Amino acid sequence: MNTPPNNPELIDRLAAEYVLGTLRGAARRRFARWRASSTSVDQRCLFWEERLTALLKDLKPVQPPARVWRGIRRRIASTAPGMRRSLVRNLALAASVLLVGVLAILWYRRELVPERATQVATITAPAGALWQVEIFSRAGEPPRLAIRAGAQAARPAGHDYELWALPQGGKPVSLGVLPYVQGSLRRALTSRELEALGRSTQLAVSLEPPGGSPTGQPTGAIVFVVPLQRST
Amino acid sequence: MTPATQTESDLDAQLQQLLSRCAAADDAALERLYELVSPTLFGCLTRMLRRRSVAEEALQDVFVTVWQRAGQLRPERGRAMAWLVSIARYRAIDLLRRERLAPALLAEPPEAPAAAEETPEEAWPAGATLLERCLELLTQQQRHCLELAFVAGNSHEDIAGLIGSPLGTVKSWIRRALRTLRTCLES
Numbered sequence: 391m392n393t394p395p396n397n398p399e400l401i402d403r404l405a406a407e408y409v410l411g412t413l414r415g416a417a418r419r420r421f422a423r424w425r426a427s428s429t430s431v432d433q434r435c436l437f438w439e440e441r442l443t444a445l446l447k448d449l450k451p452v453q454p455p456a457r458v459w460r461g462i463r464r465r466i467a468s469t470a471p472g473m474r475r476s477l478v479r480n481l482a483l484a485a486s487v488l489l490v491g492v493l494a495i496l497w498y499r500r501e502l503v504p505e506r507a508t509q510v511a512t513i514t515a516p517a518g519a520l521w522q523v524e525i526f527s528r529a530g531e532p533p534r535l536a537i538r539a540g541a542q543a544a545r546p547a548g549h550d551y552e553l554w555a556l557p558q559g560g561k562p563v564s565l566g567v568l569p570y571v572q573g574s575l576r577r578a579l580t581s582r583e584l585e586a587l588g589r590s591t592q593l594a595v596s597l598e599p600p601g602g603s604p605t606g607q608p609t610g611a612i613v614f615v616v617p618l619q620r621s622t
Numbered sequence: 623m624t625p626a627t628q629t630e631s632d633l634d635a636q637l638q639q640l641l642s643r644c645a646a647a648d649d650a651a652l653e654r655l656y657e658l659v660s661p662t663l664f665g666c667l668t669r670m671l672r673r674r675s676v677a678e679e680a681l682q683d684v685f686v687t688v689w690q691r692a693g694q695l696r697p698e699r700g701r702a703m704a705w706l707v708s709i710a711r712y713r714a715i716d717l718l719r720r721e722r723l724a725p726a727l728l729a730e731p732p733e734a735p736a737a738a739e740e741t742p743e744e745a746w747p748a749g750a751t752l753l754e755r756c757l758e759l760l761t762q763q764q765r766h767c768l769e770l771a772f773v774a775g776n777s778h779e780d781i782a783g784l785i786g787s788p789l790g791t792v793k794s795w796i797r798r799a800l801r802t803l804r805t806c807l808e809s
Contacts, residue, residue, distance in 0.1 A: 414777050449669060453664070458678050466686055580645070601651075
């Protein structure tokens with residue numbers, strides 16, 4: 391029921407109408423599920439998205455009002471580590487007794503139930519540990535990635551270091567640009583990253599242009615390959 | 623620098639890079655991305671949704687989704703601009719269905735191709751010229767139907783009502799138009 395029909399002609403026709411927007415209602419929702427579960431369906435959708443988008447080229451751009459960006463910032467504050475920190479700071483400035491109390495309770499509970507990483511890797515240079523990488527996946531919570539940079543983890547001049555999962559039998563999957571000098575990063579993992587990590591026993595670090603590889607695959611020298619260990 | 627002063631691949635490489643920084647939770651990258659593409663996406667959303675307030679809400683949804691899914695876009699999965707536009711359009715189609723918003727009313731067929739005005743659309747050309755060539759193969763009606771659907775967010779039923787043709791006819795025009803396009807685009 392949830393598997394797409396094995397008929398390339400039909401799949402292509404549905405993909406075209408899905409992208410065009412004329413596939414509606416239950417058929418549209420079913421097709422979206424097929425797309426999520428099938429690479430060949432996804433490929434046909436990408437084909438049409440790529441081509442038909444050019445139909446919009448005569449559409450006039452419209453500048454959205456400033457409140458839209460403010461709304462976006464508010465909405466992602468709960469998911470972005472950087473923004474969450476600034477939110478906490480602002481609230482703390484308001485000296486909310488309630489907030490302090492809640493934070494204290496959260497901190498206390500966290501201490502009682504320490505988070506356990508399910509996969510870990512340490513990237514080490516002769517001078518000492520450079521990065522500690524941990525994957526957390528606790529039941530009922532979205533899996534997360536945490537990276538801590540050591541004091542020696544300096545940014546290479548004019549470049550960035552990018553971290554990669556090396557799934558067996560697949561291409562490297564980017565885990566993003568690494569933080570530097572005692573910086574840290576903590577964020578939710580995408581399903582693609584999580585899937586790649588599940589099939590990886592090693593991580594790699596490559597030297598990339600600032601901001602990371604422009605191609606989605608390592609383009610510069612691979613400077614580290616380290617084991618990714620599963621902790622039980 | 624605005625999209626209009628860049629080449630398509632420059633802009634796309636830039637979007638791609640901003641998106642990979644978004645995937646690493648860099649909110650400055652999201653802000654820059656917003657500056658670059660929100661006018662295009664908002665133009666698309668206001669056209670499809672008609673009501674500005676709904677389009678504003680939708681634009682927020684789009685950027686929250688982009689933030690969450692930035693890590694899923696890879697160059698081998700296509701261009702960043704097409705990916706962003708698709709997120710916006712699918713959100714609008716969802717809203718059109720849920721809120722049963724009145725679709726865009728654009729009954730008149732488009733004026734004769736406004737070839738004179740060169741639009742500063744470096745964001746589009748590679749796909750655009752190919753598509754443009756292939757669109758030439760369609761009848762005026764077929765092309766008009768595709769635009770009513772893709773650009774203005776109309777369903778088969780909406781289009782039939784707008785141009786005063788039977789539903790079955792509209793469906794088969796669109797089906798044949800897409801088949802012609804596919805053959806042309808893949809050749």
